[in-house]
Amino acid sequence: MDFSLTEDQISMRQEVIRFARRELNDDVIARDAANEFSREGWRRCARMGIQGLPFPKEHGGTGADLVTLAVVMQALGYACADHGLLFAIAAQMVSVQMPLAQFGSEEQKARFLQPLCAGEKIGAFCLSEPGSGSDAFGLSTTATRQGDRYVLNGSKTFITNAPMADVFLVFATTDKSAGFMGITAFLLDKGTPGLAVGKPIGKLGLRTSPMSEVFLQDCVVPAGNRLGREGMGQRLFTGSMQWERSLILAFGIGAMERQIEACVAYAGERKQFGQPIGAFQAVANRIVDMKVRFETSRLLLYHAAWLLQQGRLTDMEAAMTKLHVSESCLQSSLDAIQVHGGYGYTTECQLERGLRDAVGARLYSGTSEIQRNTIARSLGL
């Protein structure tokens, strides 16, 4: 068993860290306060090859393996302060680009996947509805076939990237009597008549990654825009969920790494009662626990990425990764503030933004409760 990274992965990590520090960290506090997405940051990441990293070269990607993707996203999370931007990119990769790469026709890949890899377009995954969140397949949006086209009606909510998206991957029911097997996915261009995007929804964290509602009213979509065959929506969703649950929090592990470094440095220089606060076991033990959480999260991430690359990742492993990493990110963010005391509570210190950004991790891609349900079911409970 070899746990070491390759020389290419190590040098790529260093290069990405340099890139992120140089190109992605301008005005993050102000943009977070203004809920402002950085289109320029998105373009810079695309020029660096981030959005296309794990996708085939013939469709504009780099063809990197998934462990390398995990290493790169972790490096970005470590060095880039704009985690809304990283979340927006990761969400597009795992839930829009991945299904396109796996199920798209050659024409669809040329039309949608290539510009998404190049950063020319932004994609949004439209599944959640006001009445269906964790029960993802309880959706009520319908798609009615009329000759060589479909007519979509319904509404979606909490759609990451929707306010600036050019491509919408929309899930709708084509056959109510087939339950979850009656769900079909469609690719919609921005500006399609009947497709409307709501105002950005205010939120606690990841504020530089806007989300909004999406409305579909008698929205006509050519049959050629269907992704996969009719009823394949569930398979498409399940596949992207495996990517999402195992990989989307790689940047959060980078944040944990940065928090530990900040805490060690602060605990070494901040003196109280005549000694560095790191000399007090209560403080040191907290940082030790952060380190253990970081290392276990990293192992789970790399293992899941490796299994996914081999086509051997199970739902249980994906759920365990998502559960452990999301809970660890949140706890690590809380601990980092605690170690820094009053300073950690300030906006300027930037740890409070890390905490706000981490809260959502326990909700998106399936709540921690849903991950536990999946693990319990896999254990036969």
Next chain:
Amino acid sequence: MVNVIAEITQIIQELARGRRIAEVRPGDNLLARGIVDSLAIVKLTLFLEERFPIRIVDEDVIPENFRDIESLSRFVQSKLR
């Protein structure tokens, strides 16, 4: 055929009980009633692969094969041939 139907009926009844559905008849739509949903399909396919010498691939997971007990039995029988 009788054994296949009996085995399948048993696992379907078990899934239905988990959904607090008291009775399932052979022609009942398992998908529309939510007895076979995205969670139950994993348990069901694993059961079928363990109980019968068959391998279920992604392409098999379509409404025509899982709509009711009868279609499910026909699907398993076709795999056994």
